[in-house]
Amino acid sequence: MDRRLFIRLLGGGVVTAATAGTLSGCSSDLPAAALAAWSGPGQPPAPGTDPRHWLLAHAILAPHSHNLQSWLVDLREPDRITLYCDRSRLLPETDPFSRQMMMSQGTFLELLDLAARQLGLRADMQLFPQGEFGPAHIDQRPTALIKLSPDASIRPDPLFQQVFKRRTNREAYEAREPAAAALAAITASAAAPNMVTGFVGSAQAALRDQHRQIAMDAWRIELETPRTVLESFHYLRIGPSEIAEHRDGISLNKPFVRAVTALGLFDRTQAPGPGDSNIAAQIKDFNTKLATTPAFFWLTTQGNSRSAQVLSGRAYARAQLAATAHGLSMHPLQQALQEYPEQAQPYAAIHQLLDAPVATHTVQMWARLGYAPPVGPAPRRGVEAHLVKG
Numbered sequence: 001m002d003r004r005l006f007i008r009l010l011g012g013g014v015v016t017a018a019t020a021g022t023l024s025g026c027s028s029d030l031p032a033a034a035l036a037a038w039s040g041p042g043q044p045p046a047p048g049t050d051p052r053h054w055l056l057a058h059a060i061l062a063p064h065s066h067n068l069q070s071w072l073v074d075l076r077e078p079d080r081i082t083l084y085c086d087r088s089r090l091l092p093e094t095d096p097f098s099r100q101m102m103m104s105q106g107t108f109l110e111l112l113d114l115a116a117r118q119l120g121l122r123a124d125m126q127l128f129p130q131g132e133f134g135p136a137h138i139d140q141r142p143t144a145l146i147k148l149s150p151d152a153s154i155r156p157d158p159l160f161q162q163v164f165k166r167r168t169n170r171e172a173y174e175a176r177e178p179a180a181a182a183l184a185a186i187t188a189s190a191a192a193p194n195m196v197t198g199f200v201g202s203a204q205a206a207l208r209d210q211h212r213q214i215a216m217d218a219w220r221i222e223l224e225t226p227r228t229v230l231e232s233f234h235y236l237r238i239g240p241s242e243i244a245e246h247r248d249g250i251s252l253n254k255p256f257v258r259a260v261t262a263l264g265l266f267d268r269t270q271a272p273g274p275g276d277s278n279i280a281a282q283i284k285d286f287n288t289k290l291a292t293t294p295a296f297f298w299l300t301t302q303g304n305s306r307s308a309q310v311l312s313g314r315a316y317a318r319a320q321l322a323a324t325a326h327g328l329s330m331h332p333l334q335q336a337l338q339e340y341p342e343q344a345q346p347y348a349a350i351h352q353l354l355d356a357p358v359a360t361h362t363v364q365m366w367a368r369l370g371y372a373p374p375v376g377p378a379p380r381r382g383v384e385a386h387l388v389k390g
């Protein structure tokens, strides 16, 4: 799509003719139906009644790569929740080994646990109760079996208060450095065995520049690789009706994108050609954001077992909730951590920079960190959409 062409079209009044109705009362706000889950499940369930829907209503607010919400839950056995990864919701191009999917199972488990603690319930979580998936593929076996039981020793966790406030924030961040107390709280919240978290900020400006450069390179590669950009296009939801219908993926609701799409000028089935002006504009915009990002957060594990991936997701959810409690935003940058061949150079570079030798360690999460203007919540499909039927 040629931006200049679009501007010419605007000048000619074609937009008005073609999109009247589609854009009437045009607002960038997401449709209420897509955000209903953020109103929460209401009062906690009365003691003695089934708490599982209430717990799930919190768990589905977890962050998930590309907002795919690939959580399938089986409630057919009382007092238990069996969690599966919905294999119709994977990202084979950008997440070929489903590492991010496993992390996204972990974020769900963490929020579920926080909600259980709120009710004085112990949530015993057995990961991979029928055995761990191998490194290449995931299969139909469950990722976790959760047994719930009342336990007077279980205390609420203050991070629960942040569940409804947490957002992935992709905006430009302010230049000011995250407060030291906030960094300490994030570190403490995410502490787990065989895992290291860290930050880089203005105290290590040269190192931070290297972080920025790797993120820029990796983002450009993702946008210029036809099959990976097409995978993202597939999960773009543009305009209120697509957003309300799917309630997943990445929502775009700004009038400009809606107008371009309504005019048929944004073909999501075709990868943009070399030098495409829209892709160039996106790269420029993201480079500006990266160049002013004050700090980066990272999380590495020893090894890369499926359990390590799930536990990394749990730790990331805690880190992001702790950041939220301190008024800080996070924005994951997974591009350089992705295992498809075109990313080999940024992948090696970020592992080297973080002192995580590829043979023995894995960078599981890397994120922008800083203060930013608030953003709204992302769509959720609602608890019913996640239940195994039958």
Ligand SMILES: Cc1cc2nc3c(=O)[nH]c(=O)nc-3n(C[C@H](O)[C@H](O)[C@H](O)COP(=O)(O)O)c2cc1C
Pocket (backbone or CB within 6 Å): 061, 062, 063, 064, 065, 066, 067, 100, 101, 103, 104, 107, 166, 167, 168, 169, 170, 249, 250, 331, 332, 333, 334, 335, 377, 378
């Ligand atoms: C494992 C994982 C990887 C993610 N990678 C990215 C990423 O590379 N870029 C990005 O913008 N967001 C990324 N996200 C954030 C999701 O896109 C976000 O959680 C989802 O869109 C829902 O929005 P929310 O977090 O505001 O609820 C990632 C989240 C997780 C859990």
